[in-house]
Amino acid sequence: MAKIELQGLVKAYGNTRAVHGIDLTIEDGEFVVFVGPSGCGKSTTLRMIAGLEDISGGKLLIGDEVVNQREPKQRNIAMVFQNYAIYPHMTVGQNIGFGLYTSKLSKAEKQQRIQETGKILGLEKLLDRRPAALSGGQRQRVAIGRAMVRNPAAFLFDEPLSNLDAQLRSQMRMEIKSLHRRLGTTIVYVTHDQVEAMTMADKIVVMRDGNILQVGSPTDLYENPVDVFTARFIGSPSMNMIEGTVSGGKLAVEGASISGLTLPAHEGKTLVGIRPHDLVVGEAGEAGLSASGTVEAVEPLGSETLVHLSVGKAQLIATAPGRVVPAIGSTVSVHAGAGSLYLFDAVSEKALGRA
Amino acid sequence: MTMASTKELAANSRDIRPGRIIAWTLLLIGGLIMITPLLFMFSTSLKTSGQVYDLRLIPAAPTLDNYIKVLGDGRFMQWFLNSTFIAVTVTLSNVFFDSLVGYTLAKFEFRGRYFIFLAILSTLMIPTEMLVIPWYLMSSQLGWLNSYWGIMFPGMMTAFGTFLMKQFFEGVPNDFLEAARVDGLNEFTIWWKIAMPMVVPAISALAIFTFLGNWTAFFWPLIVTTSKELYTLPVGISSFSAEASIQWELIMTGAAIGTIPTLLVFLALQRYIVRGVMLAGLKG
Numbered sequence: 001m002a003k004i005e006l007q008g009l010v011k012a013y014g015n016t017r018a019v020h021g022i023d024l025t026i027e028d029g030e031f032v033v034f035v036g037p038s039g040c041g042k043s044t045t046l047r048m049i050a051g052l053e054d055i056s057g058g059k060l061l062i063g064d065e066v067v068n069q070r071e072p073k074q075r076n077i078a079m080v081f082q083n084y085a086i087y088p089h090m091t092v093g094q095n096i097g098f099g100l101y102t103s104k105l106s107k108a109e110k111q112q113r114i115q116e117t118g119k120i121l122g123l124e125k126l127l128d129r130r131p132a133a134l135s136g137g138q139r140q141r142v143a144i145g146r147a148m149v150r151n152p153a154a155f156l157f158d159e160p161l162s163n164l165d166a167q168l169r170s171q172m173r174m175e176i177k178s179l180h181r182r183l184g185t186t187i188v189y190v191t192h193d194q195v196e197a198m199t200m201a202d203k204i205v206v207m208r209d210g211n212i213l214q215v216g217s218p219t220d221l222y223e224n225p226v227d228v229f230t231a232r233f234i235g236s237p238s239m240n241m242i243e244g245t246v247s248g249g250k251l252a253v254e255g256a257s258i259s260g261l262t263l264p265a266h267e268g269k270t271l272v273g274i275r276p277h278d279l280v281v282g283e284a285g286e287a288g289l290s291a292s293g294t295v296e297a298v299e300p301l302g303s304e305t306l307v308h309l310s311v312g313k314a315q316l317i318a319t320a321p322g323r324v325v326p327a328i329g330s331t332v333s334v335h336a337g338a339g340s341l342y343l344f345d346a347v348s349e350k351a352l353g354r355a
Numbered sequence: 356m357t358m359a360s361t362k363e364l365a366a367n368s369r370d371i372r373p374g375r376i377i378a379w380t381l382l383l384i385g386g387l388i389m390i391t392p393l394l395f396m397f398s399t400s401l402k403t404s405g406q407v408y409d410l411r412l413i414p415a416a417p418t419l420d421n422y423i424k425v426l427g428d429g430r431f432m433q434w435f436l437n438s439t440f441i442a443v444t445v446t447l448s449n450v451f452f453d454s455l456v457g458y459t460l461a462k463f464e465f466r467g468r469y470f471i472f473l474a475i476l477s478t479l480m481i482p483t484e485m486l487v488i489p490w491y492l493m494s495s496q497l498g499w500l501n502s503y504w505g506i507m508f509p510g511m512m513t514a515f516g517t518f519l520m521k522q523f524f525e526g527v528p529n530d531f532l533e534a535a536r537v538d539g540l541n542e543f544t545i546w547w548k549i550a551m552p553m554v555v556p557a558i559s560a561l562a563i564f565t566f567l568g569n570w571t572a573f574f575w576p577l578i579v580t581t582s583k584e585l586y587t588l589p590v591g592i593s594s595f596s597a598e599a600s601i602q603w604e605l606i607m608t609g610a611a612i613g614t615i616p617t618l619l620v621f622l623a624l625q626r627y628i629v630r631g632v633m634l635a636g637l638k639g
Contacts, residue, residue: 052533073539085534089552102539146538 260287457520
C-alpha cells in the first residue's frame with residue numbers, strides 16, 4: 001500500500017499541454033476518483049501514474065519515492081483497462097495468473113493465489129474457461145483478479161465499467177467498493193460518469209482542460225461546488241442555471257419571485273443554480289424562490305417525476321412526487337427553499353455562496 | 356400442386372438467373388483451364404515413356420513404375436529433403452523476423468518509422484529478376500554459392516511478410532500490450548506471449564505463402580547451386596530433362612509427388628489463405 005503524490009505534474013505533446021501542472025495527494029488506502037468530460041486529462045494523468053506515459057514536468061511520488069523515470073513494472077501498481085484487456089488465448093486462471101508472471105513465487109503458491117483470487121471474485125468455477133465464454137461482468141472480474149493477484153501498492157482503474165449495461169454497472173460499482181473495503185488498497189479510478197464518482201469515491205477530483213477544478217468528498221462537491229462547471233457536472237440531473245442580478249442586496253430573476261434570502265456579498269450579474277431535487281413542483285414555501293412555468297416534458301421515474309418546464313427564457317428541471325405527473329402544456333408552480341440556491345459570478349463562474 | 360412446391364419452384368427459378376449462369380460457366384472454364392495441366396501431370400506420371408505423347412487423359416495401360424523408379428532414386432529423396440529443409444527454415448525465419456519488424460512498425464513510435472516502412476514497401480516493386488545479379492555477386496563474394504544458406508538468404512525476411520504482419524498487429528488493441536507492460540513483462544515477451552497469439556491467422560497466412568513460395572522456387576535455387584546434392588525439388592526434377600533425353604514421365608511423376616505437400620498445406624489451412632489475401636489485398 002502506498003501514498004501517491006502528484007507535484008506539478010505536466011504532460012505535453014509537442015507544444016500542446018494535456019495536463020497543466022497538477023498537485024494532488026492520494027492518501028494510503030484512499031479511493032480517489034478522477035472525473036471530468038472527455039479530453040480533460042484524467043486518463044492521461046492515470047497513465048502517467050501507471051508509467052504508460054512519460055511525465056513532461058513535475059514529480060510523481062509513490063510511497064514517498066520519486067518514480068518519474070521508473071518503468072511501469074517497477075512501480076508495483078496494477079491497472080484495469082476499459083476493454084478489460086484479458087487475453088483471449090488464455091483461460092480465466094491463466095489470465096489471473098498472468099499478473100504473477102514476473103513473480104518469484106513457486107508454482108504451487110501461484111496456483112494458490114489464483115484460487116484465492118478466483119474465490120474472492122466468484123470465479124472459482126470459471127477458471128478453466130476462455131474469456132469468450134464469459135459475460136461482460138465476469139470479464140471485468142477477471143481483469144480485476146489479474147490486478148488483485150499481485151498484491152499491488154495501488155490499483156488504477158481506467159473507465160472500467162463503461163462497457164457494461166446499467167444494471168451490471170451498478171452491481172460492479174458496489175463490488176469494487178466492497179473489494180476496496182476488504183483489501184484497503186489505494187485506488188485511483190477514472191470515469192466520466194459522475195454517478196460512479198459519487199457512489200464510490202472517498203475523494204473526487206474534478207478535472208477540466210488539464211486542470212484540477214476541485215478536490216473533495218462527494219458530499220462536499222455536491223454541497224459546495226467551487227464553480228459552475230463542477231456544480232453542473234456533479235449531480236444528476238444537472239443543476240439548473242438561471243441568470244439573475246444582485247442589486248442592493250436583492251436578487252432578481254426573470255419570471256420568479258424571491259424572498260427571505262440572505263445573500264452573499266456581491267453586486268451585478270449572477271448565475272443562480274438550483275438542483276432539480278431542490279426545485280419542487282406545487283410546494284409553496286415562505287422563503288426562497290418561487291416560479292410558475294409551462295410543462296414541456298415529463299419523465300416519470302416511479303419514485304419521482306422529473307418535470308421539464310420553461311420559466312421565462314430559462315429551461316428548468318423540477319421534481320414532483322412519483323404519482324404526480326403534470327400534463328404537458330399545463331402551468332405548474334415550483335419552489336426552491338432557502339439555502340438551496342447556489343450563486344455564481346456570471347463572468348468568472350466562480351461560486352459566491354449559497355442563499 | 357401444393358403451396359410448398361410452388362414456392363420451391365419460384366425459389367429455384369429465382370436462383371437460375373442469366374447472370375448466375377454466365378458466372379458459373381466462366382468459373383467452370385477457369386477451373387478447367389487451371390486443372391487440366393495438373394490432370395495431365397498425374398496422367399503422364401502413370402504412363403510409360405512410349406505413351407507420353409499419346410494425349411489421352413486416362414492412360415491406356417496405367418503403371419506405377421515411374422513412382423517406384425523416382426522414389427527409389429536416392430537423389431529424388433535428397434531433393435525432397437532439401438526442399439523441405441529450405442522451405443521450413445525460410446518459413447520459420449519469415450514468421451519470426453517479419454512479425455518482429457511488423458510489430459515494431461505497428462506499435463512503437465520512433466523517428467523515421469514511416470520512412471523505414473516506405474523503404475521496406477518499395478522493395479516490393481523490384482522484380483526478382485533484377486535482384487538475381489546482385490544476389491549472385493554477393494553470394495559469390497561471401498562464399499555462399501552452392502550452399503543451403505546461399506539458396507535461403509534472399510527470402511529469410513520479406514517486405515510482403517512485414518507488410519502483412521504490420522497490418523495485422525495494428526488491429527491488436529494497445530490495452531493488451533499496456534496491461535502486460537504494467538504486469539511487468541519486457542517488450543520481447545509482450546510480443547511473443549501476447550501479441551503473437553492474437554495474430555495467429557496472419558501468421559498462418561504468412562507461413563503458407565512463404566512455404567508455397569519456397570517449395571516451388573526454381574529460378575534462384577537453379578542459379579545458386581551447381582552441386583546436384585543441393586538441388587531443390589523443382590531444380591532436381593527439371594534436371595531429368597537435361598539428361599540424355601527428356602523423360603517427361605519421370606518429370607511429371609516428380610512434380611506429382613512434389614505437389615502433395617503443397618496440397619496438404621493448402622487443404623489444412625485454406626481458410627487462413629483466404630483471410631490473408633483479403634487482408635493484404637495481394638496474392639502471395
